[in-house]
Amino acid sequence: MNRPLSQLFNRLVIVVPYLWLLALFLIPFVIVFKISLSQPATAMPPYVPTFEPSEGLAGLWTSLKAFSFDNYIWLTEDALYFNAYVSSVFIAGVSTFLTLLVGFPLAYGMARAPTSLRPLLLMLVILPFWTSFLIRVYAWIGILKPEGLLNQLLMAIGVINEPLIILNTDTAVYIGIVYSYLPFMVLPIYSTLEKMDYSLIEAAQDLGCRPVTAFWKITFPLSVPGVVAGCMLVFIPAVGEFVIPDLLGGSRTLMIGKTLWVEFFSNRDWPVSSAVAVVLLLILVVPIVLFQQAQARAQEAGK
Amino acid sequence: MKKSLGSIRKSFAPWLDPKAEPHISFADVTKKFGDFVAVDNLSLGVYGREFFALLGASGCGKSTLLRMLAGFEEPTSGVITLDGQDMHGIPPYRRPVNMMFQSYALFPHMTVEKNIAFGLKQDRMARSELDARVDEMLKLVKLDQFRGRKPDQLSGGQRQRVALARSLAKKPKVLLLDEPLGALDKKLREETQFELVDVQQDLGMTFIVVTHDQEEAMTMADRIAVMKEGKILQVATPEEVYEAPASRFVADFIGSVNMLEGVVSKPGGTTVIETQSGLVIRTKTDQETAENDKVWFAVRPEKLRVASKKPKTTSVNTIDGEIWDIAYLGDMTTFHIRLDGGQILKASVINDARLAQEQLTWHDRAWVSFAEDAGVVLTA
Structure with missing residues (x-):
């Protein structure tokens, strides 16, 4: 291939991901943003103004003038939304931390396992994905409900006398999120730990470090890129999580995903639910940017 | 060559003195990994301030021997003593030996300075003393102006010197070097060989170096142990190993x-x-x-x-x-x-x-x- 042609080819290759982002992220976002500036209406679609291409430029102008930020102001006036956001971020944050607590030892164990065993362990981590997410969450209802498997087991071995009330509480939501998102935490941490040169730990011990100190001074700092990636992969979807709080959480479990669902399907208020979605996106953009910066730093360090 | 270094080294031959006690001794040491015998009923004494080379092809057990001395492996049977003390069950972080790793094993998230200070911090050395020691080590390996760099910003030769400085920083009585020059190109390797000998003599430490390069062993070592399949075939000075090899294997392995x-x-x-x-x-x-x-x-x-x-x-x-x-x-x-x-x-x-x-x-x-x-x- 000659030079100008290959340069053209290189540019075309770059265009593909941009087209992807444009079609699947930017355009949907613009549509949602546009709806969030509209007013609800009993119509199809259920909001005004709508723009008909037949009305021409004048029509476009009228509809543009009708746009307002009323829905965003509305979000600030009703404490429900603020509480839902805060509660979502809180629940997601706690869940992420719990997932890290469970996931790190798991990833560490996998990375230290004999090389021949690792593909099997990796397989086991990915295995739950082979069953529908929804079915797995339903299965937890069967485990956690008062007459469920967990309570039966605990009562049978005499740990408790009365069934624990776990289902329809925040605890159940935490259990559900930790369970569902565990692979997203384990895999990136495993990949950083697995790449780590074990002789670094030996060197630390050789220089007088006890194994525990060597872990905190060497292993953990070097696994931070994986920990950050794992936390982001859990935190970001957990904030907007709908299925888990809906199925496992109680009526008092307040999460923005549920609020959005109610606005959209029960109240048929597309503009407000769009505004909720846009604000949620803004809340998530901050951690995403932080995540990308962390990744860039990790790449810098890995050079 | 070291032989021209003068009378000090010429008279250094504690192995000829029947009264001299070896500083490090391996007595009937065997190490098995499953069915594989890495070190086979081996006995060896290394004297204080000696520059000792373990020479052999890969898989001959020389690195295993070194790792047993450092404490990363326990012998299957036999006794290793250091300064008369049985090393059995003593973890690596309590052994008075330091090791320079073949891969250097520099901590990638720490600067040159922090890498060198790492072992001293574990000993809770006082700040002023620690700073002075780090400065001394940086000067020794001529890396003063690179103290703030991270390992990935250094050349291969510089990394090798950081690894050396880090392993020397605690001034151990015994330094173990696993293929210390393996990753360097030929010219740099030859220069560094002499630097290592100088450092060893200046600091008066015992060096045990593992190498597969016979030239390297001959240039640096007071004595060489030629190893094959977990056994020592000959322990002697470079001259003896070369001029009076004990077996065909040794004769063939060393030189032509x-x-x-x-x-x-x-x-x-x-x-x-x-x-x-x-x-x-x-x-x-x-x-x-x-x-x-x-x-x-x-x-x-x-x-x-x-x-x-x-x-x-x-x-x-x-x-x-x-x-x-x-x-x-x-x-x-x-x-x-x-x-x-x-x-x-x-x-x-x-x-x-x-x-x-x-x-x-x-x-x-x-x-x-x-x-x-x-x-x-x-x-x-």
């Missing part, structure tokens, strides 16, 4: 050698050996043999003389053959001479004058001769 197989036709101080192809070799030897013993005569290429005519001065150990190959190396020329029996002898001739080589060329007849004390008789 011509090996002639034959039977003893007359044993004694001057042994006569006859090869199958009818060559008669007269050689002075201490090796006890009996008539008709099967032996090998080993002679180094540089001990052979090559001439285009039959030498007049001597008639013993004179063989003629055909020049089969010539390798001109600049400082010397290596002739491959094919004897009439089919055996090929290698002979190295120093090019001590420019273009003054006798005009020997391919397929010429040539005479090879050597003195009666040029080679050694080997029975194993």
